[in-house]
Amino acid sequence: MNGFGALAPLLIIVGAALVILLLDAFLKKDNKNYLACLSLFFLVVCAVFCLRSWNKNLSYFEGQLRLDNLALFLAFLFLIAVAFVMFIGMKYLTLQNVPGGEFYGLLLLALSGLMIMTSSLNFIVIFLGLEVLSVSSYALAGLKGKDEKSSESAIKYFLMGSFASAFLIFGLALLFGTAHSLEISAVLSSFRANFEGQLLGLVGLGLVIIGFAFKISLVPFHMWTPDVYEGAPTPVTAFFAVGPKAAGFAVLFRILAPYWNEGFKSGRIFDVLWTVAALTMLIGSLIGLRQKNIKRLFAYSSIANAGYMLIAVLAGDGASLIFFLTVYLFMGIGAFGSLIALSKKDREYTDLEDFAGVGFKYPWLGAIFSVFLLSLAGFPPTGGFLAKFYVFVGAVRQDLTSLVIIGVLTSLISAFYYLRIIVYMYMREPERDVDIEIENPALFLVLFLCLYGVLQLGIFPGNVLYVIRQAAASLF
Amino acid sequence: MELLFVFLIFGLLGVVLLSLNALLGPKKTNPDKEQPFECGSPYLQDEIKPFPIKFSVVAFIFLLFDIEVVFFFPWALVFKEMRPAALVIMLAYGAILPAGFVYAWKKGAFKWD
Numbered sequence: 001m002n003g004f005g006a007l008a009p010l011l012i013i014v015g016a017a018l019v020i021l022l023l024d025a026f027l028k029k030d031n032k033n034y035l036a037c038l039s040l041f042f043l044v045v046c047a048v049f050c051l052r053s054w055n056k057n058l059s060y061f062e063g064q065l066r067l068d069n070l071a072l073f074l075a076f077l078f079l080i081a082v083a084f085v086m087f088i089g090m091k092y093l094t095l096q097n098v099p100g101g102e103f104y105g106l107l108l109l110a111l112s113g114l115m116i117m118t119s120s121l122n123f124i125v126i127f128l129g130l131e132v133l134s135v136s137s138y139a140l141a142g143l144k145g146k147d148e149k150s151s152e153s154a155i156k157y158f159l160m161g162s163f164a165s166a167f168l169i170f171g172l173a174l175l176f177g178t179a180h181s182l183e184i185s186a187v188l189s190s191f192r193a194n195f196e197g198q199l200l201g202l203v204g205l206g207l208v209i210i211g212f213a214f215k216i217s218l219v220p221f222h223m224w225t226p227d228v229y230e231g232a233p234t235p236v237t238a239f240f241a242v243g244p245k246a247a248g249f250a251v252l253f254r255i256l257a258p259y260w261n262e263g264f265k266s267g268r269i270f271d272v273l274w275t276v277a278a279l280t281m282l283i284g285s286l287i288g289l290r291q292k293n294i295k296r297l298f299a300y301s302s303i304a305n306a307g308y309m310l311i312a313v314l315a316g317d318g319a320s321l322i323f324f325l326t327v328y329l330f331m332g333i334g335a336f337g338s339l340i341a342l343s344k345k346d347r348e349y350t351d352l353e354d355f356a357g358v359g360f361k362y363p364w365l366g367a368i369f370s371v372f373l374l375s376l377a378g379f380p381p382t383g384g385f386l387a388k389f390y391v392f393v394g395a396v397r398q399d400l401t402s403l404v405i406i407g408v409l410t411s412l413i414s415a416f417y418y419l420r421i422i423v424y425m426y427m428r429e430p431e432r433d434v435d436i437e438i439e440n441p442a443l444f445l446v447l448f449l450c451l452y453g454v455l456q457l458g459i460f461p462g463n464v465l466y467v468i469r470q471a472a473a474s475l476f
Numbered sequence: 477m478e479l480l481f482v483f484l485i486f487g488l489l490g491v492v493l494l495s496l497n498a499l500l501g502p503k504k505t506n507p508d509k510e511q512p513f514e515c516g517s518p519y520l521q522d523e524i525k526p527f528p529i530k531f532s533v534v535a536f537i538f539l540l541f542d543i544e545v546v547f548f549f550p551w552a553l554v555f556k557e558m559r560p561a562a563l564v565i566m567l568a569y570g571a572i573l574p575a576g577f578v579y580a581w582k583k584g585a586f587k588w589d
Contacts, residue, residue: 018575025582 005057006067008474009046010115011077013444014389016312017108025092032093033102036442039104043079055476058354064125070118073322073471074250078114081242081329082107084450087442088337089235095345095437098233100142106143107239112249114121123172123182123208124225124472126251129213130168133244134161140239141232153231160214160224166210174204186256187283191263205259205269209252218310219279222303226291229299234348237295238336241302246325249309257475276404283305285414294339294350297417298425301376302332304414308391311403318393323465324391327383327457331375334450338369344437355421357430366425368447377418378389378411383457533585537577545574 025065050072059066067075084103093100108189113133120126140163142154178201179190191201214221215333229237256273264270284304291297305328312321342349342358342365349355359366387409392404457464511519517561557560580586 014572017571021579022575024580025579 001055002060003053003058004060005049005053005056006065006119008049009067010065010112010119010353011044011098012042012049013108013112015114016046017058017105019104020108021102023194024105032104034089035101035104036090039086040083042108043083046359047079048078055470057427059374064122065119065320066121067119069256069471069474070250070318070322071115073467074118074246074325075115077246077326077329078111078118078243081239081246081333082111082448084241084333084337088235088238088444089157090231090435091440092235092340092343092443095252095343096144096348097146097346098235103143103233103235104137106136106140108152110140110239110243117247118250121184121254123175123184123187125127125163125178125265127172129150129247130211133247133372134165134215137240138245139227139337141238143233143236147231149231150233150420151231156224158227158230159382164211164214166220167207167214171204171207171209171211174200174207178204182459183206188262189260191264194244205255205466206214206272207432208255209269209273212252213276215272216245216252216306216309217275217303218302218306219283220307223282224295225303226299229302230350234295234336234340234343237298238456239316240258240334241298241332241336242329245302245306249306249321249325253313253318253321253369254475256313257318270314271370273310274400275308277310277314277403279307280304280310281407285410285417290419291417292352294352294355297352297421298335298339301414301418304310304410305376305449308388308407309409310440310457311395311400311407312391313389314403315392315395315398315400317398317463318475319385320390320394320436322468322472323457323461324387326464326468327375327387327454330457331372331382331384334372334447334454335369337447337450338365338372341365341443341447342434343434343439347361349434350371350457352421352424354432356428356432356435357425359422359425361430362436365436366384368451370422370425371451371454373418375458380417380447381455381458382385383454383461386458386461427472490540530588533580537585540576541573544569 003075016039020039023038024032024035034423050067053067054072055069057066057068087108089103092098093103110133111128113131113136114128116132117126118129120129138154141157142151144150159248172182175187178198179187181190183188184234187201187205191198191205210221229240232240256269260270281304283299284302288300288304289296290301305324309321309328310323312324319380339348339350342354359370372380375382378384378388380386388407393408395401395404396408548566551562551566
């Protein structure tokens with residue numbers, strides 16, 4: 001159905017970004033918190049619009065922008081993620097001297113990129129969304145302009161990102177050469193019909209997958225992740241871990257799930273991705289063992305998690321993939337939020353040694369952080385356990401048992417480095433002086449909400465799963 | 477025939493404008509003006525001299541506006557088929573770029589020091 005409602009959420013977000021950028025430039029206030037409140041208002045309005053178009057399957061621009069249930073559900077996730085990131089960033093910006101106003105504007109622009117990416121079935125529009133997202137992400141990574149690590153991460157992200165975009169666009173050119181169209185469905189049906197052009201198409205599809213594999217940090221393309229995660233301001237890192245990853249996987253799933261259904265489940269692309277998934281899980285968990293910096297450790301943990309999500313893509317199991325992404329949003333932002341809580345003016349504690357004794361000095365923070373870590377490691381009754389459980393069950397049903405065995409073993413390995421943080425927090429004598437800025441209500445609100453999300457999804461996931469099944473059903 | 481007129485009109489226009497310029501324009505010259513290539517840097521120099529980094533911001537802004545103009549071409553092609561919608565879309569698009577320009581201005585992108 002054609003309707004302006006499909007465009008409205010996007011318009012609201014872009015308009016909000018412009019308003020906030022200009023407000024920041026004109027008012028020049030020192031306290032930027034009003035920008036966060038204003039953004040939150042726009043996010044809520046956008047959420048209401050999204051809610052109203054549920055199950056309506058609206059589209060706009062001749063069907064190029066399509067707000068099906070999957071796109072809507074993901075838009076909700078992104079809205080929640082961006083709201084959380086803004087709140088955990090509010091105090092952080094003043095504490096760490098990050099020049100603030102752009103943080104909110106750029107986050108909103110990145111959000112619009114995410115929404116464009118997930119609500120289209122045309123490769124060019126998806127690419128457009130990816131670029132909107134990427135350009136704002138590069139700027140976000142370098143937000144601490146004076147800080148060397150932040151600049152390094154911005155430049156690294158920019159160089160690698162533009163390289164990946166080049167791969168993607170070259171792949172699109174090849175796909176256009178075979179299919180004479182860049183609609184996903186047309187490209188896939190040309191694969192079925194046309195056997196001569198297959199090699200060209202295969203190379204094109206492969207290059208496109210490389211472009212997305214970079215964004216979601218699958219293994220041969222993961223090198224940037226630890227450096228960018230370490231250097232970027234921590235709230236921005238939380239956003240990177242959650243937003244682009246979810247959008248990348250959603251797009252990959254939109255491309256690959258119909259492709260598997262066309263009968264290419266034993267093709268070359270499948271075999272390559274099988275290997276990539278195994279490598280991603282292995283390297284993410286093995287190299288994570290050696291990390292002493294918590295932000296780098298979380299980077300490797302996010303690589304390992306990308307491996308589990310890729311299993312769900314390989315199994316063509318949309319519901320578990322989206323459930324995993326939902327849970328990952330809460331535990332990822334929760335974990336990074338706890339890291340932010342452990343900071344004071346001009347100082348962030350990100351070394352493993354800093355965590356010694358924190359569990360007794362700050363019992364609430366220690367307990368909440370432990371829950372997120374247990375969830376990341378996949379212990380019941382947290383959401384992390386169920387997310388992995390559903391992915392593995394779905395994969396076993398699709399005869400991917402060997403991949404599941406690798407997945408279970410690597411999550412055992414990675415449990416070691418999550419638990420080590422807990423061991424440091426509760427069983428080591430503190431050697432360094434750690435004292436934190438405790439006056440941070442917005443951050444603790446977000447931590448509490450994330451805790452609630454992780455436990456709700458771990459204990460009573462029924463309602464959310466029902467909605468997710470509806471969303472996943474809109475694909476086919 | 478039409479093509480001939482086009483060439484005739486624009487050719488004549490060119491000739492007229494050039495000769496008008498030669499007749500009416502002031503002729504104050506100096507060595508800098510006589511250089512074959514006017515872009516702010518000398519056309520012959522021994523090594524690459526460092527450029528002020530401030531140029532990069534101007535270059536970025538120029539690039540953005542340049543790209544904006546590129547989008548006008550496909551828009552002009554489909555304008556007749558989707559007249560009201562196309563106008564609204566392009567107006568919205570045209571409103572976004574001045575916003576960016578004002579932002580850059582307010583943030584001091586054009587201050588040289």
